[in-house]
Amino acid sequence: DVKVTQSSRYLVKRTGEKVFLECVQDMDHENMFWYRQDPGLGLRLIYFSYDVKMKEKGDIPEGYSVSREKKERFSLILESASTNQTSMYLCASSFLGAGYGYTFGSGTRLTVV
Amino acid sequence: KQEVTQIPAALSVPEGENLVLNCSFTDSAIYNLQWFRQDPGKGLTSLLLIQSSQREQTSGRLNASLDKSSGRSTLYIAASQPGDSATYLCAVIKTGANNLFFGTGTRLTVIP
Numbered sequence: 001d002v003k004v005t006q007s008s009r010y011l012v013k014r015t016g017e018k019v020f021l022e023c024v025q026d027m028d029h030e031n032m033f034w035y036r037q038d039p040g041l042g043l044r045l046i047y048f049s050y051d052v053k054m055k056e057k058g059d060i061p062e063g064y065s066v067s068r069e070k071k072e073r074f075s076l077i078l079e080s081a082s083t084n085q086t087s088m089y090l091c092a093s094s095f096l097g098a099g100y101g102y103t104f105g106s107g108t109r110l111t112v113v
Numbered sequence: 114k115q116e117v118t119q120i121p122a123a124l125s126v127p128e129g130e131n132l133v134l135n136c137s138f139t140d141s142a143i144y145n146l147q148w149f150r151q152d153p154g155k156g157l158t159s160l161l162l163i164q165s166s167q168r169e170q171t172s173g174r175l176n177a178s179l180d181k182s183s184g185r186s187t188l189y190i191a192a193s194q195p196g197d198s199a200t201y202l203c204a205v206i207k208t209g210a211n212n213l214f215f216g217t218g219t220r221l222t223v224i225p
Contacts, residue, residue, distance in 0.1 A: 006156075033212060042217040043202075050211060058212065090156055092213075099164060101147050102204075102213060104157040 003027075004105035006091050011110045019078040021108050023091030029103075030096035032074035034058075034066065037088040037107075049074055050096060081112045115140045115207050119216035126193055127224050134188040134219045136203035141181045144206040147213070148177050148188050151200045160201075161188070193223045
């Protein structure tokens with residue numbers, strides 16, 4: 001069964017900490033995405049990547065960075081966590097070309113205190 | 114910018130009823146449309162993918178239709194069950210874009 005795996009289901013971090021959220025896919029997908037999901041705001045795209053070492057800003061990149069050193073792994077980095085980054089974070093992947101569907105991970109619920 | 118709307122925001126139905134969830138989008142230039150299911154606190158599970166050249170897709174008790182010209186899609190669930198209770202999200206990929214645009218979802222409750 002094909003999978004997108006997010007390393008943590010729940011995380012609690014302190015304000016100002018550097019936070020790493022990891023995502024790994026086993027489907028040889030070119031595209032990988034990070035979304036955050038908040039009540040009333042829906043899913044919003046933070047960053048995406050269409051190839052190793054390539055990245056593109058989404059709708060809300062401020063306060064985040066990403067890293068893609070290997071095709072299967074896409075990391076989201078919160079440089080200095082703040083309470084307004086408390087959210088559900090969802091990773092997704094797809095083949096290059098818009099005719100393919102997306103596969104999502106199970107999500108990471110991050111709480112910043 | 115592509116905007117995706119789902120109505121109603123919440124729906125409660127008795128078990129066994131057939132139901133329709135609606136999704137509308139403002140820009141008809143889309144590659145495809147995908148329906149997802151999300152259980153509370155969990156990730157998204159893909160239900161159906163409709164390519165822009167298709168008009169519908171079926172999987173078990175689910176049937177999704179797409180009318181690009183009117184900017185609408187419907188998800189039909191036959192003989193609903195309590196296990197169908199979840200939030201249903203539709204998302205589109207615009208032509209020339211590489212990411213999904215999501216609706217805010219319909220929260221479905223099927224009452225035993």
